[in-house]
Amino acid sequence: MDVINNNVKSSNPNITTVRNLYTALGSREREISGLIASDLEWWFHGPQNCHHMMKMLTGGTTTCSEDFKFEPRSVDAIDDCVIVEGWEGAQVYWVHVWTLKDGVITQFREYFNTWLTVWDLKPLNCFRSATLWQSHPTDLAKRSFPGLMLPI
Template sequence: MDAEKAINSTLAPPENPNATTVRNLYEALASGDRKISGLIASDLEWWFHGPQNCHHMMKMLTGKSSSSDFKFEPRSIDAIDDDCVIVEGWEGAQVYWVHVWILKDGVITQFREYFNTWLTVRDLRPMNCFSATTLWQSHPRDLAKRSLPGLMLAI
């Protein structure tokens, strides 16, 4: 390792362990590795919002499709709160997706899949809607000119 890389690696904060787990899942799926059982609870809770023909991740997780059918290439992986990881990606000019993963003790227990939907995640735990904190918002970038429905996810 050269000196510059050594300095940069010591300055960068360590990645959140839950974000690492989710990153490992995407890497395993991209390589065609189906050995993901240790990352996901056997009773995974799943929600979907989007066109009915876009259940791509659930099809991959259940073995009903391969990684070549749809390529999930995350553009961002953000850990929010203690147990939530949000992954966002764009596939060409037509598809925008957001995945919300909830982990407990390093294992994925819930999965929410959103296709062509802008997402805002808000913390409503103070039980005062006027002081709710926005934890995460979609980053439109490539699709900023498209009109997509918006949803708010309250945690």
């Protein structure tokens, strides 16, 4: 498994692609062509009013999504997935899981205000599967998040 922590400089091209996406989305031009497949598969878990990234990716705008800034706090890679985590104060915690094929983002999973664990379920003996990644929300002492398991 290729697990790369944000604190370590990486030459992983998938991480570079995803970081380029966040940079582009943070600019006024929002030029993302060539980074995302035209038939992007998207999955969302969270409150209906938090579809900020999909609105950014599709060009749909609302005052809320225009004001919302995705500022990654950690970026990790596991195989062909890049996991990005961020939080905005004590109100919003998010995790994005981007799947890439040949340097292009083909799938996007977005999770808001949940504790996420990524498990490797590829081995035949699933009972010995390893935890590959676990989210790190900063305010768990103040409130609890529902837990989700994402198999890869």
